[in-house]
Amino acid sequence: GESVGLHLPTLSVQEGDNSIINCAYSNSASDYFIWYKQESGKGPQFIIDIRSNMDKRQGQRVTVLLNKTVKHLSLQIAATQPGDSAVYFCAENQPSGTYKYIFGTGTRLKVLA
Amino acid sequence: ETGVTQSPTHLIKTRGQQVTLRCSSQSGHNTVSWYQQALGQGPQFIFQYYREEENGRGNFPPRFSGLQFPNYSSELNVNALELDDSALYLCASSAVAGAYEQYFGPGTRLTVT
Numbered sequence: 001g002e003s004v005g006l007h008l009p010t011l012s013v014q015e016g017d018n019s020i021i022n023c024a025y026s027n028s029a030s031d032y033f034i035w036y037k038q039e040s041g042k043g044p045q046f047i048i049d050i051r052s053n054m055d056k057r058q059g060q061r062v063t064v065l066l067n068k069t070v071k072h073l074s075l076q077i078a079a080t081q082p083g084d085s086a087v088y089f090c091a092e093n094q095p096s097g098t099y100k101y102i103f104g105t106g107t108r109l110k111v112l113a
Numbered sequence: 114e115t116g117v118t119q120s121p122t123h124l125i126k127t128r129g130q131q132v133t134l135r136c137s138s139q140s141g142h143n144t145v146s147w148y149q150q151a152l153g154q155g156p157q158f159i160f161q162y163y164r165e166e167e168n169g170r171g172n173f174p175p176r177f178s179g180l181q182f183p184n185y186s187s188e189l190n191v192n193a194l195e196l197d198d199s200a201l202y203l204c205a206s207s208a209v210a211g212a213y214e215q216y217f218g219p220g221t222r223l224t225v226t
Contacts (some may be wrong), residue, residue, distance in 0.1 A: 036217075043203050049214055091155075100146070100169055103156045105154055106154075
């Protein structure tokens with residue numbers, strides 16, 4: 001069935017470097033995407049969202065890029081900090097009349113000191 | 114913190130038993146969605162409640178049921194528990210039943226033995 005997937009299950013980066021987490025989605029009709037951060041023992045935390053009529057959206061230290069041509073989503077974290085260590089999920093909303101979000105399996109980001 | 118609370122934090126049940134999990138949504142939010150997150154997986158949509166009515170359901174059997182109350186708090190009920198029901202159960206609230214950001218609670222860890 002339709003699903004959201006991630007290319008890399010684990011990403012290790014040096015503190016201070018930029019991180020890029022990628023996500024592939026399969027449903028070209030999805031109209032809304034969210035990135036979540038989940039720390040151990042906690043629920044997912046909203047980071048940033050983007051609608052399908054946009055290519056790029058920036059937040060504080062984070063940028064989401066959407067490439068609808070290849071159905072690809074990425075999350076860029078600038079100047080990665082130890083507190084950024086977590087599992088990151090992308091989620092897509094499929095406009096089927098029911099607003100439910102399809103999550104991928106996640107990418108674990110490890111920040112090396 | 115998102116303002117979404119869940120209870121209990123942890124729960125251990127025996128196969129065949131029934132369980133009720135509770136969620137209080139963030140102030141001003143009238144929509145609650147429930148997700149099941151198995152270990153090492155992304156959250157999977159169970160169902161959503163809007164104004165006390167079910168507003169969409171994922172691929173979960175009827176033994177998963179829910180309620181939403183006039184104050185927008187919600188319950189998830191699972192009957193005839195199976196071992197595979199062991200997971201983190203997350204609720205998320207949003208301001209409207211649409212493609213808006215959802216704010217997650219910390220989850221309830223259910224273990225079925």
